Amino acid sequence: MAVRSLPLAGGWADLLREGIVGEGARNQMARVFVIVSLVPLAFNDLPSILPVGELSRDGFIYMVPFLTLYLMWSKDRIIIPTPLVYFVAAFSVIVLLGVAVNYNEIIDTHFKGRSGFSRVVTQGMSFAFGVLIAFVFYNLTLRGFVGSIVLGARAAILVMAAFGIIEVASWYSIPGLTQLHDLVSIVVHSGTPHYPQRLRSTAFEVSWTGVMLTFFFPFATINDGCRKKVILFYIAIVAFLVILSQSRTAMLVFGFQILLISWFYFRHRVDVLVHIVAGSSIAALLLVSNVKVYTLVTETAFNVVEYGRFSRSETAEENVSNITRSASISAGISMLLERPILGVGFAQFGFHYPRHLDADDFRSYEVRAAVKDNDQWPPSYSLHARMLAETGIVGYLAWLGFIVVYLIRSLHRTFRVQDSSTSVHLGIAMTLSGWLLLGFSIDSFRFFGGWIAVGVALALQTAGSFSYRRWSAG
Template identity: 25%
Template sequence: MSKSNRILFAFAVVFLAWVAVSGIFNSDTIQSASLRGRSGTSRFVSSAMVLAYCFALAVVVSRCTWHQAMTYILRPAMYGTFFAAAVGALEVAYWLAPGTGGIYAAAVALLRPGFPHLTFWGRMTSVAFEPHGLGLWLSFVTPISVWGWAFYARGPKARLWWGAALAANLAMLALSQARASLVVAAGVFLVLVVLKLTQWSGIRRAPYRALLIANLLGLFAILAVQFVGQDEIGQIFLQDGKVSNLSRFAMNVSTLQQFADSPVVGKGLGQFAFWATDFMPQWGWYSGEIQAWLIEAERGWPSTFSLPGRILSELGLVGFGLWHAYVFAIMWAALSRPRVVRVGGKEYDIRLLLVLLVPYVFFTTLPNETFAQMGFWLAIGLATASLSMTGPGRSAQ
């Protein structure tokens, strides 16, 4: 196991150890918690298992070579885009000509058996269960397509393929109307603009680490604004009348209130939903969705709609600090020096791919609470693997 693999493994052990410490401090409330037939203990155990699996995925990816990364992650992302676009084209045809619905229904029944009629008219789902899920996947694939089109492709044919994949990504993002994913895509293109301006200006060193710092500070700024102005922002959403925005922000605020109540160790992994009612802001109850999630037994499990907020509420400031310190440190190390690979006589600096993934790594967690965001762990695994792929006087195939 290389040094970088050992560092990732060590972080996984430390973070899971803190999960255990937080669980011990909250053992009484975790054992007594119950909601809709689920206990606090079962949520703690299942959440820890998901987290352990995600770390295992990152460790596996961190051992890959550049050839394996291209073969099993990067090129399949492009091929997957074309497949998703083909299914999406059937969906658009169904919108425009309902008579073609039989073809689309057959494709959907094959892709998601058991949910063949789950459609969102006017918002693309393609291969996903909902538009948000499609957007989440595309927000990971888009920086890869941007990198392939702008930096990796050599020759008109390769550039055409990567460009077509990028165009399909952006079209599906627009049709899914997944706002958070569109913001991530905008961040990716801002990074691309900075990189291209650096190239055109003749500056030899691109500001890789400055872009990393800017993204981290942007994430912290958003969280700080939410924490400081939670009631004012909540009133704006309340007056706006868009229930979805109000509901999601109210859940975000509940996580911050739980963090304020237990700032060091949090409430315990997987425990947010059991405390959501107690820490729901008064204006949040004006949302029918909030009432349904927290009161009606047949509704889905309450979500934080924010992984940083979830970590703050469940694992406290220590867990939040450990999480973001590692993500920042591994990306910093990966971007700190040229990491050139030679493929077919051509040289590529892996940092161009990694820095385009930075907006995804930091901002895709804001509207999503689950640890099981596979693109996130693939990106962390690739960043870790890059530390071993190249070094002074070495190259990777």
């Protein structure tokens, strides 16, 4: 392998035009394939074909093998990122120790037709698949496919928006669009065909719409030399999807990401910041001064928080989702307190869930269904609570530390260092911070977009350490 320098004076977009590793990034068909491969990431309610547990309904699992084959067949060098190897080794050792300590329980336990060991295997597959994704996109980034990842995220948002439009049309029984929605839903929503009037687009439920957008939105708004109007266009589309989803999780993450991107673009424009503050203050005063508008806004906000929707029906009672989420998090914390070092064992949350519930938790029919003999598996809701419960403090800190290191690095590069990769680091920071926020109200363990961001972050670190050298066969 020969090494020769490649100055990137033209900015990070040269990663797209020239590449860092080999000549593969110049193949336009490969670029198109990377773009197209990201669109299925938006679909996670497809017909189950492969026997891979939860992963079987994710469209993205069918694309990653082809991306991996592309890396293997191309003439360029495949690089394994050392930090990823260290993390996988450390986390795997912790998981194995936890399984060994709880081995007798894991082998003997059965619940709802599943064994403890089978859950270890299926969740281990999810983790391994995430690591594979990080590895693949690490190498794709080094080969100059950052621009293709950006375009893929934008394409996925457009697909979600298009399906969202026909979904809204189906609410009002608009001829043609309603039939089209019902027809497409046979495939797109094969697992959950019936759903309330909340925009879930291509995901199986609204919270996972927020999970998808946690990756798509930051990468779609990376400045690849496009006009600012393009970025504003995608912000508007995502706002449409988030608002109509009525998902509190999606709104929380989107709001935080908007704050990050706004601070990035306007932090040196004091005049703009002053106008924003002044405009917000005036709007708040006008809101308070008009009793009807104030009542409407506050009631809507209360309904979203309490009932998970904009309006409260006459039969609405306490939000069941709040009770279920609180019960799951409390159960996870209870498991942690019982076994704080290595936890109850990787993927064992559901088996221990019933005996860590309080009597008050059974107000939720979802909690009652989770402990009965049926197919509904006990939900963990919080990734942080689940990781603490299953891997203990040691495993949780290993996982959290790995993500936080690259989050802090990207935040530093975004706001302290202005260079060719600044906009990409902003996308990484928005995605990883969104991943951590998601973890407080949803189990986002198989958030593949987060692993893609990790792969890109690792590649930018490698590229920086080699002064953007170019590796080519010779």
